[in-house]
Amino acid sequence: MNLSRLGKPAAFLSALLLTMPVLAAEPPPAVDPAVLARVRDAAMNSDWAYQRLSDLTDRIGPRLSGSPQAEAAVVQVAAALRSAGLQVSLQPAKVPHWVRGEEAAELVEYPGRPDGIVQHLRLTTLGGSVATPKAGLTAPLLVVHSFDELKARAAEAKNAIVLFDVAFDQDLADNGLAGAAYVQAVEYRVKGASAAARAGAVASLIRSVGGADFRLPHTGVMHYDADAPKIPTAALSAEDAMLAARLAAQGAVTMHLKLTPQTLPDADSHNVIADLPGRDKPDEVVIVSGHLDSWDLAQGAIDDGAGVTSAMGAAQLLKSLDLRARRTIRVVAWMNEENGGGGSKAYFEANKDRLVQHAAVIESDSGAGKPLGLQANVTLESVAALHPVTEALRSLGAAAIERRDEAVGADIEPLQNAGVPGFEPLLDGRSYFFYHHTAADTLDKVKPDNLRRQVATLAVLAYYLAEMPEPLPRLPPRKEEN
Numbered sequence: 001m002n003l004s005r006l007g008k009p010a011a012f013l014s015a016l017l018l019t020m021p022v023l024a025a026e027p028p029p030a031v032d033p034a035v036l037a038r039v040r041d042a043a044m045n046s047d048w049a050y051q052r053l054s055d056l057t058d059r060i061g062p063r064l065s066g067s068p069q070a071e072a073a074v075v076q077v078a079a080a081l082r083s084a085g086l087q088v089s090l091q092p093a094k095v096p097h098w099v100r101g102e103e104a105a106e107l108v109e110y111p112g113r114p115d116g117i118v119q120h121l122r123l124t125t126l127g128g129s130v131a132t133p134k135a136g137l138t139a140p141l142l143v144v145h146s147f148d149e150l151k152a153r154a155a156e157a158k159n160a161i162v163l164f165d166v167a168f169d170q171d172l173a174d175n176g177l178a179g180a181a182y183v184q185a186v187e188y189r190v191k192g193a194s195a196a197a198r199a200g201a202v203a204s205l206i207r208s209v210g211g212a213d214f215r216l217p218h219t220g221v222m223h224y225d226a227d228a229p230k231i232p233t234a235a236l237s238a239e240d241a242m243l244a245a246r247l248a249a250q251g252a253v254t255m256h257l258k259l260t261p262q263t264l265p266d267a268d269s270h271n272v273i274a275d276l277p278g279r280d281k282p283d284e285v286v287i288v289s290g291h292l293d294s295w296d297l298a299q300g301a302i303d304d305g306a307g308v309t310s311a312m313g314a315a316q317l318l319k320s321l322d323l324r325a326r327r328t329i330r331v332v333a334w335m336n337e338e339n340g341g342g343g344s345k346a347y348f349e350a351n352k353d354r355l356v357q358h359a360a361v362i363e364s365d366s367g368a369g370k371p372l373g374l375q376a377n378v379t380l381e382s383v384a385a386l387h388p389v390t391e392a393l394r395s396l397g398a399a400a401i402e403r404r405d406e407a408v409g410a411d412i413e414p415l416q417n418a419g420v421p422g423f424e425p426l427l428d429g430r431s432y433f434f435y436h437h438t439a440a441d442t443l444d445k446v447k448p449d450n451l452r453r454q455v456a457t458l459a460v461l462a463y464y465l466a467e468m469p470e471p472l473p474r475l476p477p478r479k480e481e482n
């Protein structure tokens with residue numbers, strides 16, 4: 001957040017008025033504040049987006065890339081956007097097709113184990129994992145708390161199952177830093193298997209990346225490095241990771257682990273694209289988006305049903321108000337954010353000669369909490385230009401601007417790396433990682449009022465960015481991370 005910048009235009013203006021009282025009246029604002037207020041108020045009186053979210057979650061459910069449900073979601077969302085009066089097209093994208101199988105883990109030896117007793121653990125396979133042998137594997141368990149500890153104990157990792165017992169820092173999330181808490185824990189989900197494999201492990205486990213105590217395992221994507229053998233990997237519930245760690249602290253622990261996922265050939269899928277054409281510069285585009293795919297354990301209501309239907313709702317609202325901005329407002333329902341980014345890559349490839357015509361990009365992918373403002377990957381000078389947006393959102397308590405120098409929203413990252421200013425609504429994330437990527441990501445977690453606020457935030461922002469006479473300054477080009 002950069003409150004000092006927000007104060008500047010007002011201070012400058014009052015100084016100007018004091019020193020030059022005879023100046024002619026100011027020109028009218030470039031975008032009428034009354035129109036922005038009308039958009040906001042209309043959003044707060046519409047449940048169109050919530051109805052679309054109900055359709056997506058209750059009629060289809062989980063939408064992992066390559067699944068029949070993901071394809072049903074493409075068809076359903078395209079139809080909804082078409083009946084809202086937008087110009088709809090489907091953009092082909094290749095996506096991975098990974099299918100979860102059985103998943104089971106038991107502690108079969110541990111200090112003080114009574115005869116005949118084993119401990120069954122709750123776990124879920126990480127997306128992209130290879131399988132164990134059909135009957136499972138049995139190996140000693142090595143519990144570590146960091147990559148450094150794994151290095152120091154590499155000899156013990158050989159032929160073992162490594163468990164990275166790294167807790168999600170809910171305290172950070174409680175203080176508005178859910179994203180930072182996620183980033184520091186998710187490293188073990190993404191890189192843990194290859195790190196363990198390099199040390200000679202036969203399987204790798206993490207403590208679930210999540211902040212609640214419901215004994216729920218959290219899935220999510222992982223990545224195999226080319227220089228390490230591929231070993232099976234899964235996430236234990238936090239409680240069961242703690243159990244295993246307590247027993248391992250007392251002596252030798254042996255685990256039996258069975259995971260039977262399959263990786264099928266890549267599948268053909270689509271992004272859904274829907275345009276509300278600009279009245280003046282139809283070739284210039286402002287994207288408002290969310291991702292259509294979800295993990296397979298639940299309905300994907302908060303990740304990212306809420307985001308994608310809010311983006312749809314923003315465009316539907318503007319269309320229903322008969323508001324056509326200068327530039328085209330383009331809804332994108334991205335496919336395959338969760339495990340590959342196939343939709344994002346397909347869009348960038350198809351538009352790489354039209355990047356300069358992208359004025360701004362917005363993606364909502366942080367859940368369904370109450371909007372507090374905007375995360376903005378924009379130049380420092382752009383913040384003052386966003387003042388009318390924050391003024392319009394102030395009565396909703398959504399006037400904060402958190403300016404960043406890195407990309408927001410995974411699907412729109414390539415466009416930002418090419419210089420397009422990027423936005424994501426800043427949402428209350430305190431409970432997001434309670435349910436994220438678990439079997440509890442269901443419609444009841446979304447409050448209809450919060451969804452209306454999210455539509456209001458996206459609609460006001462998208463309309464303003466599409467209507468302002470000159471687009472925001474481009475970002476300095478940046479190399480893609482990874």
Ligand SMILES: [Zn+2]
Pocket residue numbers: 291303304337365
């Ligand atoms: Zn997401």
